[in-house]
Amino acid sequence: MTTKVLAIDDSRTIRNLLRVSLEGAGFEFHSACDGVEGVEMFPDVDPDVVITDINMPNMDGYGVIESLRNGPDRTSVPIVVLTTESSDKLKSRAREAGATGWIVKPFDDASLISVLKRLTGHVS
Amino acid sequence: MSGNSIRDTFFEECEELLEALVEGLAAMEDPNHDPEVVNAVFRAVHSIKGGAGAFGLDRLVHFAHTFETVLDKVRSREMDVDEGLMHLFHRSGDVLTDLVEAARDEREPNGTTEAAVLEDLESHLGGADAEEEFSFDALTLDFGTPMEITPEERQFEIRFKPFRTLYDNGHEPLLLFDALAEIGTLEVKADLDALPAFDSFDPMDSVLSWTMTLSTAAEEDAVREVFEFVDGLCELTIGEAETPAPAAQPDPEPAVDVIAEADSAPKPADPAAEPVAQTASKEARGPKPTLRVDLDRVDRLINTVGELIINQAMISQRIEELDLPTAAQLSNELEAYKLLARDIQEGVMAIRAQPVKPLFQRMSRIVREASDATSKQARLVTMGDSTEVDKTVIERLSDPLTHMIRNAVDHGLETPEQREAAGKDPVGKIKLSAAHRSGSVFIEISDDGAGLDRKRILEKAIDKGLVAADAELTDQEIDNLLFLPGFSTAGSVSNLSGRGVGMDVVKNAVQALGGRVSITSTHGAGTTFTIVLPLTLAxxxxxxxxxxxxxxxxxxxxxxxxxxxxxxxxxxxxxxxxxxxxxxxxxxxxxxxxxxxxxxxxxxxxxxxxxxxxxxxxxxxxxxxxxxxxxxxxxxxxxxxxxxxxxxxxxxxxxxxxxxxxxxxxxxxxxxxxxxxxxxxxxxxxxxxxx
The missing domain is CATH 2.30.30.40 (SH3 Domains)
Known part of the structure; x- marks a missing residue:
């Protein structure tokens, strides 16, 4: 079974980096360029795991997590926050919103994939 | 996609982000700006930092981080923006641009202003703040740590009682057990005591807890790291067992079943939450989707469409020459063909058209640098940024425009003292505008300075032998002397505009684009240069x-x-x-x-x-x-x-x-x-x- 990832990030560079890492590792990769698009794409993509940036226009990462957790989908798929800061404040805020885990930028392929593996239980 | 093209994309994106940054900073000048503007500025710097981190551009990351931290203080209203801070932000934007360009070209950035600006930014942060959140601790996970060397196996006893929020947040206890099993030998025992009677069973509740025994050579930290993400979402105790426990009856299977059940239990939809997501989806979107196309392809297409237009004209003419009896009908069709061909042509031309905004934005930096260098005060006002002009025209306008803007500050504006004496705002205004008018693009560069000193211009021209000493020239003719090769109005050559480039170079550049440049000036009120350009070069x-x-x-x-x-x-x-x-x-x-x-x-x-x-x-x-x-x-x-x-x-x-x-x-x-x-x-x- 292919693991489907939905990555939500307004940076084209980060989306590209994620795509290369994850497609290389055999994931099925989908991406959205802001929170609104990500939430909108969610039901169609029906991902096994969501990766989201925090600082984004239109809807930030916290909004994404809250919409996915409390919206019509009420999903419990793992949602991983992609962040440049690793402060406890940010982590606890993300956790409160319903985030499952976090990846600190800059990330390397191995740690990215191991986090996804840890949260989804399978790597493609 | 190769690593290089990702890198290219990063720098392309940086360019867009820097544009957004400059635009945002300009908007921040307005005292009644939308708070979202500060967010946008912050995001631009933040995204540059994020991408730069991925490519190991530490210097860029460090600067962006410091810049971002100050912006964050403004964003959270811990700090107010005054004129000095705005100026610092603009300079920071300039440094950031330099650093990005240096990183792109793989050369050393010009560090002179960088250090000063960085210091200035840091001075706005308390010493403690400066480094507080700046920790790029790359995630290290010890999955699959080689276990061959097992100097000393220890036993940990782990008690784990998840809260309901752990499941809500998308966690799965089984996966935690898997992770533990990877660093040692794990025994799991489910505690079913809290399980209520079937009648009062709430599938959404978390009632299970587990006791685990892990035999591992790993440190306690490695064990705790497995639970990093669930910290605060469960009751967790990890203790080192004194003596190896006897092999307990491992019974993970039923536990797994219960978890699976809890996880896939029906989840009542919350109707109240629905409108949230729907309104959100109707909100304005970010940038419109775009397609990146090789310029050569567009140019080939333009060329082909050009041939199509010629071909259409030839067919029309040939058919006319035939003098057919049904010519009237045919000519209707031909007219439609002609209109379609025109439509295609305009559509293709529009691909090459780009807004002048990025070009205009670059000029605000020129104004800043020029006013710093001349100790004058000036601000740039731009109008018609969204006016679209052929890409080549925009590229080739950059140098002439830069020169004219420098001139406007250096020669056009008076010193703040002179301006005050004349009853003007000490801050001079440079206006840059673009507009489409009757099939041409008009670009105006105007200043509200003293206007041209015609007497001096004429003297200068006579001195340089450009005009006969007894020549009688009209005002307009005198103004046009500025465009003569080798003419410079500066009494003393300043280090700014006196670079041996005169207005004649500007004029030649504009003419090479099929355009023209003219000048009007009012004594005491300023000077306006008008560039008229064709919409397209094709x-x-x-x-x-x-x-x-x-x-x-x-x-x-x-x-x-x-x-x-x-x-x-x-x-x-x-x-x-x-x-x-x-x-x-x-x-x-x-x-x-x-x-x-x-x-x-x-x-x-x-x-x-x-x-x-x-x-x-x-x-x-x-x-x-x-x-x-x-x-x-x-x-x-x-x-x-x-x-x-x-x-x-x-x-x-x-x-x-x-x-x-x-x-x-x-x-x-x-x-x-x-x-x-x-x-x-x-x-x-x-x-x-x-x-």
Missing amino acids: VMDGFIISVADQTMVIPIASILETIRPNAKDLHTIGTDSQVIRVRGSYVPVVNVSENLGLVPPERSGVGVLLLVSTETHGLTALKVEDIHDQRQVVIKSLESNYGAIQGVSAATILGDGKIALILDPDELVKLDPASVSPSLSLDTRMEPQHA
């Missing part, structure tokens, strides 16, 4: 004219008026020079065929006069034999196919398949010695080649 509206029995094209944009004169309106001066009286003033007549070295036909008569305004000769009437039509023509470069001909700017292919030359009125009049008006002796000095 097609042009022209008059189809005949000159010495040849069909030629002249750009409509250059023609002010057409006159069909009577023989008596023309007056001969000297042997063969002619002038015509137009509304009270005499305008020299230039015979186009003679200037091009062609023999005019015997029966040429008075022909038609095209009134044009030329840069060097002012108002001039071009004499041609006739005007046949007005038509959009596709411009084909002569220089790449044949060679440069003076007086001819390019060529085109007409409907009959013949090549027609496109005339350049400015160059054309220079070819004629007789066109020099007696009062303007400077013209002969300026253009010694046609004496």
Whole structure:
């Protein structure tokens, strides 16, 4: 079974980096360029795991997590926050919103994939 | 996608982010700005930092981080923005641009301003703040840590009782067990004591807990790390067991089943939450989706469409020549074909069109640097940023515009003291505007300075031998002296605009784009330079004219008026020079065929006069034999196919398949010695080649 990832990030560079890492590792990769698009794409993509940036226009990462957790989908798929800061404040805020885990930028392929593996239980 | 192209994308994205940054900073100048503007500025810097981190561009990351931290304080209203801080932000934006460019070109950034700006930014952060959140601790996970070396196996006893939120957040206890199992030998025991009776069972509740025994060589930290993400979402105790516990009955299976059940239990939809997501999805989107296309492909397409237009004209003409009985019907279809071809052409041209905004934004930096260097105060106001112009035009406008903006600050504006004395705002205003008007693009650069000092300009021109000492020039003629090669108004050459580049270079650059530049100035109120450019470099509206029995094209944009004169309106001066009286003033007549070295036909008569305004000769009437039509023509470069001909700017292919030359009125009049008006002796000095 292919693991489907939905990555939500307004940076084209980060989306590209994620795509290369994850497609290389055999994931099925989908991406959205802001929170609104990500939430909108969610039901169609029906991902096994969501990766989201925090600082984004239109809807930030916290909004994404809250919409996915409390919206019509009420999903419990793992949602991983992609962040440049690793402060406890940010982590606890993300956790409160319903985030499952976090990846600190800059990330390397191995740690990215191991986090996804840890949260989804399978790597493609 | 290769690593290199990801890197390229990063720098492309940086360019866009830097544009957004400059735009946002400009918007922040408005005291009533939308708070979202600060967020956008923050995000731009933040995204640059994020991407730069991925490529190990530490210097860029460090600067962006410091910049971002100060912005964050503004964003969270811990800090107010004053003029000084705004100035610092602009300078920070400049440094960030330099650092990005240096990283892109893989060279050393110009560190002089970087250090100063960085220090300035840091001074806005308390010492503690500066480094507080700056920890790029890359995630290290010890999954699959090699277990071969097992110096000392220890046993950990782990009690784990998840809260309901753990499941809500998408966690799965089984996966935690898997992770633990990877670092050692794990025994799991489910504690079912809290399980309620079936009647009162709530599937959404978390009632299970587990006790685990892990035999591992790993440190306690490695064990705790497995639970990193669930910290606060469960009760967790991890303790080292004193003695190896006897092999307990491992019973993970039923536990797994229960978890799976809890996880897949029906989840009642929350109707209240639904509208949230729906309104959100209706919110304005970010950037419109775009497609990146190789410029060569677009140019090939433009060229092909050009051929299509020519082909369409040829077909129309051939069908007309056939004189078919059903011509009327056919011509309707042909007209539709023509319109479609035009539509395609306009559509393709629009691909090359880009807003002038990024170009204009770069100018705010020029204004800043120029005002710093000259100790003047200036701010840039831009208008019509969204005006779209051909990409090549934008690229080639950058240098002339930079020069004119520098000039406007350096020579146009007065010092703050002089301005105050004159009752003006000490901060000078440089206005940069763009607009589409009657098929051309108008770009205006104006300052609210003292206006041109015509007396000094004239003295200077006389000094430099550009004008005869006794020359009587009108104001406009004096203003135009600025465009003469080698003219510089600065009394002392400042290190800013006095770089040996004069306005003549600006004029040449604009003319090379098929445009023209003019100047108006009001004493005490400022100076305005106006650049008029064609919308596209690929097609042009022209008059189809005949000159010495040849069909030629002249750009409509250059023609002010057409006159069909009577023989008596023309007056001969000297042997063969002619002038015509137009509304009270005499305008020299230039015979186009003679200037091009062609023999005019015997029966040429008075022909038609095209009134044009030329840069060097002012108002001039071009004499041609006739005007046949007005038509959009596709411009084909002569220089790449044949060679440069003076007086001819390019060529085109007409409907009959013949090549027609496109005339350049400015160059054309220079070819004629007789066109020099007696009062303007400077013209002969300026253009010694046609004496």
